[in-house]
Amino acid sequence: INAMRLDKGTEVPVLHVRIRGNGECVQTFWAEGRRLGCFRCLLQAEHKHYRQERFPVLKELPTRKQLGCNGFTPYAVSAPMAAAALCLEVVVDWLQYGRASPRFRTSAMANANVYGVKNQDVSRLAACPACGPRDAQATAIRP
Numbered sequence: 001i002n003a004m005r006l007d008k009g010t011e012v013p014v015l016h017v018r019i020r021g022n023g024e025c026v027q028t029f030w031a032e033g034r035r036l037g038c039f040r041c042l043l044q045a046e047h048k049h050y051r052q053e054r055f056p057v058l059k060e061l062p063t064r065k066q067l068g069c070n071g072f073t074p075y076a077v078s079a080p081m082a083a084a085a086l087c088l089e090v091v092v093d094w095l096q097y098g099r100a101s102p103r104f105r106t107s108a109m110a111n112a113n114v115y116g117v118k119n120q121d122v123s124r125l126a127a128c129p130a131c132g133p134r135d136a137q138a139t140a141i142r143p
């Protein structure tokens, strides 16, 4: 989805939402334009820390379960409800104020053992494999 948004150069915003771990927290990322970071910018791009989280939130690996041939990560039913609520909060800000800042938001469950992640507008990574080279090419083409 991120690559498609960048390829098309669309001005249509994309709202990503995810449940982290076993539902310890939920996160949203609003992707729009090219001034700020893209979804891939949430992961490190440098060789030494490649694909490690730029803003780690989980202190422990999530518990995984196996049922027959299927593996899954269990979480409480409240996690998707919290994710939907955070999405609505972002959309309401966008409709009310015309912008969805802070674009990257984290909402942790009470008593969750997670690192605090500040709600913020994520800056672009110059070495981002998704948005970095595209803009470098676009800049090189421009006179």
Ligand SMILES: [Zn+2]
Binding pocket: 037, 038, 039, 040, 041, 124, 125, 128, 129, 130, 131, 132
């Ligand atoms: Zn990026």
